[in-house]
Amino acid sequence: MGVTILDKVSPSGWTPSVRTIVRIEGQTLYFDRFLHMDYSVENAGEVFNAFPLVAGYEVEDVRVEELTADGNQAASNVLDGCQAGGIYFFHSKRMTIRNCVARYFPGDGISTQFVEEPVVENCEVYGNAELGIHLGTGALRGLVRYNRAHNNGTDGLFLCWRVQHARYEQNQSWNNGQDGISLGHKDTDNVFFKNVVTGNGRAGIFFRDESENNAASRNTFNENTIEDNGRAGGPGYGIRIEGATRDLKFTSNTIRGTRKGDKYTQPVGIYLGPRTDYVVCERNVFAGGMNQAVVNESQGSHNQLQEPGNQ
Numbered sequence: 384m385g386v387t388i389l390d391k392v393s394p395s396g397w398t399p400s401v402r403t404i405v406r407i408e409g410q411t412l413y414f415d416r417f418l419h420m421d422y423s424v425e426n427a428g429e430v431f432n433a434f435p436l437v438a439g440y441e442v443e444d445v446r447v448e449e450l451t452a453d454g455n456q457a458a459s460n461v462l463d464g465c466q467a468g469g470i471y472f473f474h475s476k477r478m479t480i481r482n483c484v485a486r487y488f489p490g491d492g493i494s495t496q497f498v499e500e501p502v503v504e505n506c507e508v509y510g511n512a513e514l515g516i517h518l519g520t521g522a523l524r525g526l527v528r529y530n531r532a533h534n535n536g537t538d539g540l541f542l543c544w545r546v547q548h549a550r551y552e553q554n555q556s557w558n559n560g561q562d563g564i565s566l567g568h569k570d571t572d573n574v575f576f577k578n579v580v581t582g583n584g585r586a587g588i589f590f591r592d593e594s595e596n597n598a599a600s601r602n603t604f605n606e607n608t609i610e611d612n613g614r615a616g617g618p619g620y621g622i623r624i625e626g627a628t629r630d631l632k633f634t635s636n637t638i639r640g641t642r643k644g645d646k647y648t649q650p651v652g653i654y655l656g657p658r659t660d661y662v663v664c665e666r667n668v669f670a671g672g673m674n675q676a677v678v679n680e681s682q683g684s685h686n687q688l689q690e691p692g693n694q
Contacts, residue, residue: 385434387462388418390426401434401466433462433489435471443476447483454488456512461489464517464541468494469508476500486510492535496520496543505529512536515559519543528552537561539583542570542599549573557581563612566599567591567626575604580612586620587612587638587649595627595658603632610639610671611648619649621673627658629683635666642672650674655681663687 389399400422402414412430422428436452439445452469464471469485472478472495479502485492492508494517495501501522507530508515515532518525520543527549532539539556542549542565551573556563563580564587566573580587587609590599604622613619621638624631633653640649652669653676655662660683667689669676677688 384432386412386430387433387460387467388422388428388430390422390428392426393420393422395463396465399462399466401462403434431460433459433467435467436469436488438471439473439475439478441474442472442478445475445477446479446481448479448481449483451484451486452488452492453484453486454511456487456489459489461512464491464494464514464519464543465496468492468517469511470494472496472498472501474498478502479504481505484508488512491515491517492532493517494519495522495525497522498525499523501525503527503530507531509534514541515539515556517541517543518546518549521545522549523547525549526552527554530554532556533558535559538563538565538589539580540564542566542573543568545569547572550576551578552576553578555579557583559583561585562589563587563609565589565591566602567593568597568599570599571601573602575602575607577606579608579610581608581610583612585613585618586623588622589620590624590626590628592656593626593628595629598626598628600628601630603634604636605634607636608639609636611641613649618651619647620651620654621649622653623651623656624654624659624662625656627660628656629659629661631661632663633665633667634663635668637668637670638676639669639671640673647672647674651678652676654678655686657682659683659686661685664689
């Protein structure tokens, strides 16, 4: 069976070891490969049964289709998507995950790391402890379309380090614990087209706080629907842009909030943080109940935002 080995010094990310038990002799477990870190009892070392249910390592031109990866959160510790997901690919090229379900996994639903040309198409990911669909660690030229990511613990669609030249098209991301779509470290030159992002805990689209060299710049958003994100009465954003993020373009998106009594589910349509610049907003439709369509705290001088009369 598969297991994860870690301790409190090496608890997450790339520091745990995900391995397969090949035999057991008395109190000794034998694994298929060497562990890539040292773990100790003194640092609360442990072995627990979280591992990818379907995985490809260093493979090319493969497909996973018409399968359900059915996890069991209650019986396992949580492991993030760097080394595990209900469906997982690592150091691979041209893999397709199509018409699959990944649910109730004690981590991410679908995760791909160090990959080229991944395709995730018409899948449903829900009820996972962490992220829904997680492309990361240099994922190049991905295609993520027609998927449904909902009711996951943190984000529905998560772009990790260096997700570049991807296309996210006609996905639905709703009722996730934090953000519908999250971008951050060097996630550049991606296109988001006709996605629907609703009812997420904090923001529909969230740009994480990164330096200018590492920000999620040069991304384009066209004809997306971003509605009712945030908890009623608390901070909620259609789009929140943090960090020194630049060269973003938002065109013909619908950003809508709902008023419930004296509370708004999504009080701010678009928020620009102090270090943002070169943000273009044009022909977007702001509708429903929101306190402010655009909150512009940017100290940059090159933003092109819609005039209030056009909102």
